[in-house]
Amino acid sequence: MIRRISIITILVVLAVITVVFALKPSHDDEVMLTATAQKGKFESMVYSSGQLESQEADYITVPAVFRDNRLRIWEITIADMIEEGSRVDSGDYVATIDHSAVDEQYKTAMDELDQRFTEYEDSKIDSNLTLSNQRDQIVNAQLDLEERQIIIKESIYEAPSVKRKAEMDLEKAERKYEQMKQAYVLKQQQEANKVDRRFINYKQAKERVDLLQSVYDALTIRSPKSGIIGYYRYSGRGAAVKANSTISTRSPAIATFPKMNTLISTTYINEIDISRIKAGQKVAIGIDAFPEKMLEGEVSSIANVGQLLPRSDAKVFEVKIKVIGDDEELKPSMTTSNVIQTGYAEEAVFVPLESVFTNDSLSYVYLSEKDGRKIQKQVVETGIQNENFVVALQGVKEGDRVLLSEPENAESLTFEGMDIYQSIKDDADQAAGENSQEAALVQPKEFTSK
Template identity: 55%
Template sequence: MNTKKILYVAIPTVLLLTLYLFFAKGETDATQITVKVERGTFQSIIFSSGQLESEKSESIQIPEKLRDRNLRINELAITDMVEEGTLVDSGDYVATLDHKAVEEQIKQAQDEMERTLSEYEDSKIDSNLNLSNQRDLIVNAKLDMAEKRIIMEESIYESPSIQKKASMDNDKAARKLEQEQKAYKLKKQQEENRVQRRYISYRQILERYEELKNLFTNLEVRAHKAGIITYFKFPWGEVIKVGSKVGWYNSTIATIPEMTNLISRTYINEIDISKIKNGQKVNLGIDAFPEKQLNGEVIAVANIGQAMPNSDAKVFEVKIKIFGADKDLKP
């Protein structure tokens, strides 16, 4: 009886002792971390990636002739273009526009020119025929009036009624001649206007045909000054490159940046944008040159955010002026 009691008491005691040793050992082995409290300036640093751009640049435009709306060419594709970053001199090749599209326009203009020339020649023939018929009517009216005058002169030996009728017939013939002469003048003016319109249409098509042939030989775009070629970028991110369409509404193909005035354009999320102010100093690093460090200053902060692709979050455009110049930097 005593043995059982001792066993029952011993088992809980051993368990309690084991648990105590386990947790006590864990507390003993735990490393205590301590930090010394110091007073100082708290720095809130924002990191963001961006692109180098030139604050000032000169545009390389499409050929001047392509901007003429009379050519009726809204746009042409770029079929060839030098690589971005290429160093060019004044007059060097930059890009080529689609010759095939212009060639098709030349063929259409030639067909239209031949058609309008044929219409012009036909209008001259029709005009001559119509005026010839009108002149015949005048000749007939003159003969009729001469005949009526003779009859009137011979009627002096007739009764008064016959004389009066002869006089009336003569007056009618005179009015008929006058009407035919006026009709001829109006008809002549009408035919001249019709022929002139045909001629103007032909000349317009002819001039367009000649301008298209001239454009066909001037579809190469060349640099007007020395510099580094930078592809033209739209505000929404689209870049002009081989295959892009250019025309009178979008005449810039590339730009030549001024390398002494560089800026960086970056986008800050809506959480951090309240921390960005004009005039703040900026430290910049270059991915291509990790050893280079640049200094800059915030010069513009957008007031309106832009939606990020596939996200409800917004970002705000920030422009940073870069101080100094470096020959290795390219936009």
């Protein structure tokens, strides 16, 4: 009995071991995620947010008086400005310029005016004293001349040597008298020039004070016409000029009157997607303020040079999108949601991006039969792509099953469809040859020096 139980126990254990090994998955039965190649309409899109701006506008400029160098004001601060998008009539309030810079210069100008006035008054007094001394010297020279003439008359009976000495003294007195009169004329002109220079300095200081007084009237900026006010923005992602902004007195404008029939959406595309953006591409433009609105547009310009995002190492490129048509409800600076159509195919075969692998210049997929037992490493030619799928121009047909990850035996599989790769390579070589021929036809003229 015991022997029979032992035999039954052994048989049960062997059966369990057999079942375990039978149910254990092998490498041949490896579970792989797959997807099916689809065929149909295919669109490649790039999504971005932007901001409405007018391509053309009239400007409210910095008051002309601030451009006068005599003010010595090189920067001004906008103390207050009405909200962007506000509608104004001619003469309505737009902005106020902070008066601090004007106050500082006005105080300096008044101090300078006082100094120049004192210098002018002092120059007149000094000139009067100097010319008075000159006149006294002329009178003394005249008296000395008359004295010498009397001595000549009294020396008529004197010895010849005495008479000669008297004549020489008379000649000296006459010459000194003439020199003093000529020197007085020159000194008079010299002193007049000094006084004139001091007066000119005083006049300039007075004009500067008067100019600064007139600037106070220009601190309040009013609208020159009716329209919608837009903030002025410098190129290259410059900040908008608004309240508390500091700008140069040579700045082109403080605010704008955007022309609403020339609207554009300015957006910034990252460097990964910028190669897909081309001028003329169609754009669907959504307005965040009006979710029900959808406008048409097209890419009008693409920046040649990228720029860094603030507090980031990522580079972006400015792209301007022309808004087709106009809408009275739209206002400058409204946020837009832009969908740029970078590619379109009416009918194409496409597969998931995860299913396409690359090896240098070679692109390929892993085709799988329904039971998953046979896997083929197939070369493909890819076309346009979007965020999820890529078009397969050659190598894949509708309904093919593609693996979404590489199988474990990927290295042992050989490439199928190398004729596709050769075709792609031949087309690339032909295109390169044509470009070389075109470059050879357009050669720069050789520089020759004369």
